[in-house]
Amino acid sequence: MSFTTTEENYIKAIFHLQQGEGTVSTNELAAELHTKAASVTDMLKKLKTKKLLSYERYKGVRLSAEGKKLALAIVRKHRLWEYFLVNTLQFGWDEVHEVAEELEHVSSKKLVEKLDAFLGYPKFDPHGDPIPDSHGKMAVQQQVNLIDLPLNKAAEVSSVGSQSTELLELLKHKHIGIGTKLEVKRKFSFDHSIEIKLKNQNPFTISQQLAQALFVKLV
Amino acid sequence: MSFTTTEENYIKAIFHLQQGEGTVSTNELAAELHTKAASVTDMLKKLKTKKLLSYERYKGVRLSAEGKKLALAIVRKHRLWEYFLVNTLQFGWDEVHEVAEELEHVSSKKLVEKLDAFLGYPKFDPHGDPIPDSHGKMAVQQQVNLIDLPLNKAAEVSSVGSQSTELLELLKHKHIGIGTKLEVKRKFSFDHSIEIKLKNQNPFTISQQLAQALFVKLV
DNA sequence: AATTATTTTTAGACAAATCTAAAAAATATA
């Protein structure tokens, strides 16, 4: 069976909101997709008949095995294309999300597999998110939110919590990217800001909001 | 202004049928796009309001300067992606057309320019068709239809007249591709078949239909 | 020139995806 771009965007949105387990509400989906609750209800009925999800009125929605498989295929394409754009075409990591939003809907299976091979089967995209393999399996990164990192533990940035241009612009200004090594030097309880130190740089503080948008792994 | 995939496909089809100059009929377009004349009329009215073409009822259609520019941009994307698929991802030249049909509608300008640079600004696609540059200019290949090639003149295949899988399958079987060197040894007036000879191979005959689908340049 | 055949356009309908406004169900609060 084949699906429209719109249907695929719904499936991907449900997958991300569902986050492994749990049920997703109509309003959550409407917000995520910048549409209205009534439109979401219509689409959920349609996707139910296509067996991509289980849905009972007023009870929220959950992807079926079928739906999860489709979601993983779309996420795989999205992240492979992002990797291609950054590593092959020299895009900045902050300019690839929108383009990948389109490329992820190109349907050729063979294209995805050939692209994956050409790129050398990468495990993580430019934002540190894991790329599902052709069977839908993805590496689990041992990572912790920067806000929870203990003081003076050497760590490196492994992923970011959002793809917003606002966040990526801020990170570029502060010279923080995937792989950046850092330590937390102090935590301020007044505003929950934290002081971090990058290699060969003076320590500086970052806001609670920024810290929460960064994930790190110990090195 | 931005355009839907459908609108872009209409513009590209008109461009190809128009072939430089001339006017395109509703029925020609309907056949090319596998749709009905009534649908074409509807779309032509719409594209006229968008100033992409000039159209008077019962008088056929012709692209405006604006429309030609858009058509060239789409053709550019189509052929660059085909080149990428064959030369970077190792697709066969007979399997790329359908995929490029989708990729040509990805909208990012930056993507096209970066792709072009990555590929080294190729001038011709895998089928020998010229790739428009970022200003819409394309190389003009000095080529002649194989059916018109004089006897015993060394020539090389420079492009094919269609992208159909049927044609490309036949060419693959006969080991003929872009760049293949050959000479015409005889022409048979009974069925207009011609005998050709490839390097290090015995001569063999090909049908009139096949000869007409091949373009060559003298070497 | 009159008739016939072909091409093209209109009229009206439909499916997909969306919206607003109102009704219904579920949840929270008093």
Place this chain on the structure above:
DNA sequence: TATATTTTTTAGATTTGTCTAAAAATAATT
């Protein structure tokens, strides 16, 4: 528990691209 608030669904329209069937215009034949 009764009432108020929030969430979700239905009802009815709208837009886009398509279709069939019938009408109108053009082109081809006698």
